[in-house]
Amino acid sequence: MGTVFSFDVRGGEPGAVRVALEEAVAGLHRVDEVFSTYRDGSQLSRLARGELALEECDPEVAEVLELGAQAERLSDGWFSTRYQGQLDPTGIVKGWSAERAARLLRAAGATGVSVNGGGDVQLLGVPGPQRPWRVGVSDPIRPGGLAAVISAAGKDELAVATSGTSERGTHIVDPSTGRSAITDLVAVTVVAPQLTWADCWATAAFAMGSRQGLRWLESLPDVEALLITAGDEVRCTGGLASRLG
Template sequence: MGTVFSLDVRGGEPGAVRAALEEAAAGLRRVDEVFSTYREDTQISRLARGELDVGQCDPEVAEVLELAAEAERVSDGWFSTRYRGQLDPTGIVKGWATERAARRLLAAGASGVSVNGGGDVQLLGSPGTGRPWRVGVSDPLRPGGLAAV
């Protein structure tokens, strides 16, 4: 995916949360192995070159392409899985992977999870009693400044 992921996990039994963190990290590495457009050997790169068809790929490829097709439909074409004429579903893969990692951690018993995958943020649960998650949105007109929190 060509990006950095950061995870903030609150609560839960430490052993179970640690195991879930390791599973989430392995899952993110696997997503990169399947979907990266920066590597020639990934399923998505091979699919784009016509070396594979969707049926020969991991089931997650079909799942992501279906999500992307729905996003393209509801956005009236503003979202697309094509970049410069090539198949490139990375616009949806990062958010999909971020959500999967967050849900895996919450299912392991964490009370609050924040996963940031290169700006795609998934927040589940709470960071603490009576405390909301806070996310800053950078201001493109003021480098280093925030447009909103």
């Protein structure tokens, strides 16, 4: 997946949590092997070349492609699992795999879980009594600064995902043209219960641009967002204030 994952796990029976953590890490490595677009022998690469049928792949491949198809429908095509005409579900795999790893640890008895995949975070439970998880959102205009701090207070699950150009440059594609998305935005941060969707929605909204993206994000249930333009204008959904802290 070309990124770094980190875990912050609290509570639970140490032995069970340790085993679950090992399983979660192994699962992430397996996801990279299966879904890599850089490995000619990965199941995804072979599927894209027609060397494998979907039913011959691991069940997770069909699961991810179906989730990607849902994201494409719900975003009216602004999210896509194709890149330059080739099958490429990269835009959903990272969030999906991080969320899956977090849920594995929670199911093993951890009382608080934070899984960070390349800056996108899935939060479950709490880090301690009366202590919510908090996630800092990097300021894309002022390196080293924070644009906001998101609090998971009152939520058993919350995810924070950011798409933009400050870290990786121009890499988000406009599915209608197949070329780099040209918008007035430098970053979109989405707050939602599940990282799978938060990651997809941040990517889609960035491709839309600030006006259309904000209107669309406002229409989604249980979703809040922060959008920052190249002109350093900050726009946000109406309920984002309740998640700041």
